[in-house]
Amino acid sequence: MNVMNARLSVMMFLQFFIWGGWFVTLGTFLTTTLAASGGQVGMAFSTQSWGAIIAPFFVGLIADRFFNAERILAVLHLLGAVLLFQLYRAPDFSAFYPYVLAYMLVYMPTLALVNAVAFRQIKDPAREFSRIRVWGTVGWIVAGIVISFGFAWDAQQAIAAGGLRNTFLMSAVASLVLGLYSFSLPKTAPLKSTADAPGIKQMLGADALGLLKDRSYLVFFLASILICIPLAFYYQNANPFLAEIGVTNPTAKMALGQVSEVLFMLLLPLFIQRFGIKIALLVGMLAWALRYVLFAYGNNGDQAFMLLIGIALHGVCYDFFFVCGQIYTDAKAPERFRSSAQGLITLATYGVGMLIGFWVAGQITDHFTAQNGHDWRSIWLFPAGFSVGVLLCFALAFKGRGGEKEAMPSTV
Incomplete structure (x- = not known):
């Protein structure tokens, strides 16, 4: 693996480590620590869908037209670190929900941005991208291992003591690291003209x-x-x-x-x-x-x-x-x-x-x-x-x- 691909692989690893670091245990955290109902848990998870609906507009109308993708990626993850820290501190579901909605609106566009950075920097996407993207899956797996074997936050006694709250703190730190790291990524300039960028119909x-x-x-x-x-x-x-x-x-x-x-x-x-x-x-x-x-x-x-x-x-x-x-x-x-x-x-x-x-x-x-x-x-x-x-x-x-x-x- 060349240096460029290694750097992009680190980006993918952190991108999905952040998501896997709190999303898998979200339902357990909400029902135990915050005593949320099934409907409230559904509301929290549905923020992913709202983020997925908004993301194409954000990336297509802003990222593809006006700013370098790696800089937007950095800013979004730095903002995401702040929001994840607020999720760590939230005392109840009413305080938690606005922050998780805001976070998913910030995070979901980054999925397209990391792909954009990767595709624009590699020479042979058909051959190289899968080797880079797989490190995202590795990041998700490592997050689960850290939660269970590293800190045992998902053990029954730890759950009862609110241990899963720490998953948001861990992800906040990882988001801060990726935000800072993203500034060092190769420049990925916006498309040369608005004519080259996707329009509303295409998005x-x-x-x-x-x-x-x-x-x-x-x-x-x-x-x-x-x-x-x-x-x-x-x-x-x-x-x-x-x-x-x-x-x-x-x-x-x-x-x-x-x-x-x-x-x-x-x-x-x-x-x-x-x-x-x-x-x-x-x-x-x-x-x-x-x-x-x-x-x-x-x-x-x-x-x-x-x-x-x-x-x-x-x-x-x-x-x-x-x-x-x-x-x-x-x-x-x-x-x-x-x-x-x-x-x-x-x-x-x-x-x-x-x-x-x-x-x-x-x-x-x-x-x-x-x-x-x-x-x-x-x-x-x-x-x-x-x-x-x-x-x-x-x-x-x-x-x-x-x-x-x-x-x-x-x-x-």
Whole structure:
């Protein structure tokens, strides 16, 4: 790895260490330390969706036109460090929520900015970017290991004592470091003219709306939004579930999902070439249903292996549907609309889909909450059944020609 790629890898590591350092344990922190309801937890998680909706406007209208990307990245992470410190200090949910909303509005644009910095500095993106981006996944994994094995903040006694509050302080320090480090990154100037920068229609994916006239793509598009509802259950409830039933080092064990994500990312191109896009998408949806059934019937005793398998299925769940969907979108869209099409599917899933999903997850969690805890089996069976419903509708309605193998890019 050359010096430039090493510097960019450090940037990616810190970028996702920050996010993984507090987001995984957020649900547990809110329900224990701040005594938040399921609806309030859903509100907190939905700030990610609001950030995803706002981010394209910020990056497209400001970063791509007027300022160096690395400088905006630095300023946003320095501001993020202040907001994370305020989250560390928040005494209750009413004080916590405005800061987490502000933080996600600040953080989500940085995901596009680190990509912009990386792509503009490397010579062969197709070959080099994945090697740089993987360090982001490593950063997320390391954050979980630090929380569980380094400081044991997610141990039951530590949780009861408010130990998870320290995750925000740790992430604030990392955000401060990345903010300062970003000033040293290579200059990534804005596009030379406003004509080169994406317009409102492109940022919203409006240029790609014509894709929805294709029945197969419309079915995929709607399925992508709907499958985000069960996805939200995992992000919102997995860590509180594991902590509540007494699983030791739950945050570190959840990092198995990111390890799985890397492994299945390597297998995905081979699977698509062998079986086609439709089968890959169906496998992804089936994995969601299977994961939640495993969570529903697993326990912290002799069925603990079911929980670990459910966590490890994250790679299949995410890669075989969302990454596969990005490949499918890229293949279906005309070349001039490909960026716009990716913007459309991202806005629909991480914006609209996840926003709905976190609300539904909060309502279902509240419905199955009692004084002595949660009815986790009923909570997990809801997204399991929902995933099966989406799978069946997709299998019947998606009429890809020849298994959509012709949609595979030749480079995959």
